[in-house]
Amino acid sequence: MDNKIIDQKHHPILSAANSSSSTINTDFEGDNYLQFSSSSSESLASKTKYRNTCDIVPSLINHQLNQLKNGTSIINDKYYHDKGKIYDLVSTIRLVDSKLNHITVKAKAKKILIVTKIYDIEPVLDTLKLIRYILRICPKMELYIQDELMKIKEFNLAGIAKDDPSLHVEGRIKFWSSNCCTYNPNTFDLVITLGGDGTILFTSYIFQELIPPVLSFSLGSLGFLTEFDFKDHQEILYNVIYNGYQCSIRTRFECTVMRSRSNRKNKIAQQSSFIDAEKVLRDEISSTCEHHINNNNNNNNGSYHGEKISLTTVPELSDELLTERTIDETHFNVLSYSVFNDIVIDRGPNSTMTSLDLFSDNELLTNIEADGLVIATPSGSTAYSLSAGGSLVHPDIPGILISPICPHSLSFRPLVVPESMILRVGVPYDARSPAWCSFDGKNRIELEPGDFLTITTSRFPIAFVKNMSVKNEWFKRLSDTLHWNERKRQKPFNNLGPKEI
Incomplete structure (x- = not known):
């Protein structure tokens, strides 16, 4: 590939990003292509093929970043002696990134998956209303629901078929499984959630890689991650299905647990x-x-x-992670998860503090003595990270939040680091006790001395359908749910002059 700047005026993707009226028409049939259209460019008629809708963000960014794979050779190229060219390239990438949250997606959705909070009767009954309305306005739409709903007597699906036989409920209502979501995510064109933040986290969990755009209705306790009020569901659904929608791209982490081989050999x-x-x-x-x-x-x-060991035989975790030896020689992969909110490493049932080593890009950053550590996405900055003293971070800002839990140090403050970093958090071999780790509050696992986690930004973010009727939605939810910066207004000074005092 030639090392050169792509002309935005003659590039279909970048010119679409520059246009304020850019639209993505998504066809889910055949080869699953994305067609970028804009009133300001004729070259956008060309079809750019991608595998699925969830590749929108990586494909747009990677198309430009492919020019930067060999950074040294590009900078040394004669074409880049003009420093302004490099700055233009950086500005273009930033522009594309900023425009992603303002592109309208018009999708020919034919299969919708519905995730319901089944332990609350209100979302269950509202699911019936949702099904009835979608079947009526979309004659060919197929809906996938949880089979657990059929065990709830209030969920009278047969009543819909009886009231209106023309809806053909039996042939258009199907059931989804977690395996189908994990291994065949392209089956679904849209996901609708009825619940609260826990329902969103559950949806992220069942889609470990690709995940269709998510339309969320607030029917839970807090609802910080949910966008829409269900009372307006008819208008919202009609607009999303027939007029398109804009998405808010939310970061997820990919977390891998690595077990120590030497620890297993020595454990008797x-x-x-x-x-x-x-x-x-x-x-x-x-x-x-x-x-x-x-x-x-x-x-x-x-x-x-077992037998006693000497001080000289205690291995160092940093020696294993920072040497030329491959990780496969010293550790083996146990499991991997996609995480939407946070990874929490804590002391668990142990009465002592947790000892942890924090690495970044093959460099030891610090040793941690604390009750634990929270590593959160920007979307998770309002969850456990907030309680641990972490910063509030807007979800559009790319970053990784590192917040200690009760650190035994006066100087360990929360951090926000670039999302491009590769973080590793390990339990040193000489730690007094193991640690425990959870992923979005699920799948709690023990980390023994020598074990570590690798945390990177996932290639599969979540696209949430945005509520276009409310500006600065994130700040509004901060005020509504967390009562952010609420305070009684300070009284002004009175108008008494010096003579009246």
Whole structure:
């Protein structure tokens, strides 16, 4: 590929991004192509093929970033001796990124998946209203619902078919499974959620990679992530299906748990169900560092097994992660998750602090002594990260939030780092106790000494249908749900002059 600047005027994607009236017409049939159309460019008639709707963001950005794969060779190219060319390229990339949240998507949706908060009767009944309306305005639409709804007696799906046989309910209502969402996400053109923030997190969980655009109705407790009020569902659905919609692109993380191979080889004892009080007391009064390490080189309940080790045989996690040895030689992959809100690493049931090592891009940043660590997306900045003292970050800002939980340090403040960083959080081999980790509040797993997490920005973000009737929606939700910066107004000074005082 030649190293050169792409002319925005003659480039279909970039010229669409520059146009204020740009539209993406999405055809879900055949080859699943995206057609960019704009009143300001004739060249947009060309069809640009992509695999699916969820590739909109990566495809647009990667098309331009492919010019920067070999940064050194590009900068040394004679074409780039004009520094203004480089700045123009950076500005173009930023422009494309900013325009993504303002592009209207017109999708010929034929299959819609509905995720309902089934443990609350209100969303269940509203699901019936939603089904009835969509079947009426879209004669060929297929709807996929949870099979658990059929076990709820108030969910009278047969009543809809009885009231209006022309809707053909039986042939158009189907059931979805988590496996279908994970392995065949292209089956669905749109996802509708009826619930609260927990329903959004559940939807993110069942779509671990690609996820269709999400239209969320607020029927939960807090509703910070949900966009629309269900009382307006008919108008909203009609506009989304027939007039198109704009999306807000939200970042997700990809988190991988890596287990230590050496830790497995040296682990002889298995966990028991009791605490040896005498052993714990002996650990507390031990006077030598070597004896202290040997007493803590056991399982997490404090019982002692195996031979003593010397100080020189305790491996260092940083030595394994920062050397030329491959990770596969020292660790093996246990599991991976896509995370929408946050990853929480804490001390779990242990009574002592958690010891953690934080790495970034193959460099040790710091050692952490705290109750835990919250690593959040910008969307998750209003969740656990907020409670831990983290910053409020607008979801359009790309970044990774690092917030300690009760750190035993006066200087460890929350951080916001670039989303391009590759973070690793590990439990050092000489840690007194293991740590525990959860992903969006689910799938809690133990991290033993030597284990670590790798956290990167996922290639599969979530596209939320935006509420265009409300400007600055994020700030409005801050005020409505968290009562952000609410305070009684300070009284003005009176008009008394010096003579009246």
